[in-house]
Amino acid sequence: MTTMMERSASAPGHSAKRKPLIERLNIVTALALGTVSAVVVWQLALKFMPDNADTAFFFNREDKISLLSLIAWFIGFMVGIGALIGPFRWLLGKDLNHDENMFYAGKDQGIKRYFRYTTDHKVVGIQYLVVTIIIFFVGGVLAMLIRTNLGHAQGGWIQPQTYNAIVGWHGIIMIVATIIMITGPFGNFVMPIMIGARDMAFPRLNALSFWLIVAAIPPVFISFFTGGITTGWSAYNPLASQAGLGMNGYIAFICIFALSTMVAGANITTTVIRMRAKGMTWNRTPIFIYGVVASVALALPAFPVFFLSQIMSGLDRAFATSFYNTTGGGSGWLYENLFWIMGHPEVYVILIPAVAALMEMAPVFTRAPLFSFNIAVMGIGGICGLSILVWAHHMYISGWAPLLSAPFMITTELISIPTGMLFLVLIGTIWRGNLWMTMPLMSIFALLWNFMIGGITGIYLSDVPADAFLHGSMYVTAHFHYTLMGAGLTGALASLVFWFPKMTGRMFDKKLSWVAFWLVQIGFNVAFMGMFLVGLAGQPRRVESYAAMFSRGNLITTIGAYTIMAGMLVLLHGVIISWRSGIKAPMNPWQSKTLEWTVPNPVPLENFDVLPIVTGDPYHYGKAQS
């Protein structure tokens, strides 16, 4: 059945010497088969689905049809990309042979391997990088639309419906982009080399996790044109059950993305636990690896809950169940709980690898040992542990459980202790180092600044009486941009410049990296300082117009946002020209001591001829004391 479908979609039919199926599937067949299945199911459902508009909610039938079409798209796409070939062949008892596995790994395929179900972790890393950049670009354009609309009071030139859809769309795709921005490109490309492995533990799952993300993106794009995600990225019910068909795109997107995260989480965790080089004990494992594992391991319990919450949301919409519908015995509070049980660990899923990446760079660019490795590990572990116990601080004022406010306030504020440890490690490493003035080094200072502001405002927000005033205001928006963007994205951009030579074989243009850095950091601080002020003055979040008293703060924010955009465009320009015609990078341009810099450029398939044996930690910089 599977192969039949693949054949019908991809084979022109007249070719005499047919290439084997495995070689004919790529992104084109995937898009084609996905689209065809979606359209076919959509038309069939339109024709044969009974019209029950009299007996159920208004959108019921349309919801069923659109959800079915999205599921069909998903299955069609995954079949079309070749995700099922492996399992299918195994079912037939004809498992893939060596040549086929080599083909899967992208051997001798040049550029084509980036458009296929390729299992080589380096290909997957590059694929993730490009997709992350594209998502950031779209999300950035949306952010600029939001800021332009809010440039002056009452000047909303975007209709409220469209505005809400833009806010929701910006929110959810930026969240996804920040979740994958480090563990995707660098976790996949760099991590296996860094631990001295030839590939991931499950290379096919690696390809699966990437192509699931690609499969997830079209539903969220289509949703914009079918009513949009008008609920903000949190998609609270019952507002979400009231929203248009665009909500189904959100549901499909989240479910597929959650699958991807679970697959990647299992894969990366297993790889790091089982496949570190000989001699790489936990004490000799680079701190970046801890960050990546902490991030994906934290996603492992979090994202199934997200998945489930959206399945229930979809059932409420399509089958009029009442998980979240109060009149039917459900509760919107159930959704809020499920959402934030995912949502709070999720912000640390974003943050931890960014901080860990900068910790990895700190010794390299200060030529000094990493200060207190053990404290760094403890800090990461402490954040992970506490972060699953803090979700209800998003619900202090929901009225759900006033008596739980105090306990959740305690767990939330306790997080400041392990977070402080991460600060200590960075400061201790920089202290009395020989600072090598590069964009990644300055990013450490930027992170200290931004994350300090994000962290302190987080303590205000964790305090219940203060939150009763600040919750739902622009203050919250500014706060989480300081943590996710000011800290998270700063770490990701530094990682890009740092690992660019290994990933592309070329150095990132130095001048452009500096220009981009300063534009982004200055613009960022201008933008979100302004946002703090309007939040304190009482401007709610997610509004498309505001009282005249907020004009000045919003104008400041908009100016800052345009500066960020300029910086990000410079950076994008830098990526493109450096990748195409940058200076050829030596094997180890930063003179770093981690393993990924011991392999040549471009990194050969399977990375190492002879697997390395590790005899010490990678941070033995500095001259010995007498």
Added chain:
Amino acid sequence: MTDIQTPQSAKWWKKTDVKRVFLLWIILTAVIGYVGSEVQARSMGAPASEVMASVISLIRIFTWAAAPVAALVAALAITALMEKRHYGDNPPPDALHQVHTSPRVNGLWMAASTVLCLFALIVGLIVLQKDSASLLDAKAMNVNVTGQQWVWNFDYVESNGVRSADLYLPVNKPVVFHVSSKDVKHSFWVVQMGIKIDANPGYVTETAVTPNKIGVFDVRCAELCGLLHAYMQTKVHVVSQADYETWLKSTAVTQGAIS
């Protein structure tokens, strides 16, 4: 790389460093604490209730408590940045120390952050306790607040049948709000009084406040509730007891036919 021993500067701390960091720390603490707390407090405007006044003082206290931490990190970072910079495409020589850890610094850091964390917790819990106690005030008047897309309605429980779209409250009288929603989730925010509680369909949530200032203040919806969320706002008129009675009577008369 060969290890050339440089006994003279192998120390991690120098006396001049300590002095410079200390000085910077004091200055920055003062600047961050003052600017941070003043700018934030001014943005929040004049409070119209005890609750809001305590929110503002909480923000002040937290900012002053956080200032030394931020200032210390900033002082260390600035000093480090001022000391040894190296430009160029090749890495600088190795740093002149090999300090991998320092139990004393770690211990001190953790002790300090634990103390600050406990301080924030205790201050917060005290204020929280005070706010929750006001819900039990027996002399309080009661107002039922109903949110619906995209308006607020207020029913005055003690004055049967009186309903308004603008909220009227007598000054210095405790009031308990019983908040609910007809459709989706809203959030009832009386901005200058510093209170907020979600309006959930099917449930009644409660919050309380005692307005202590005559004037007109803002009610805004703080939870995205659909198309016209941005416009779901109204005014609170805090008036003297006498004016309130007059308003009640006139409203009761005009609404007589309806209720």
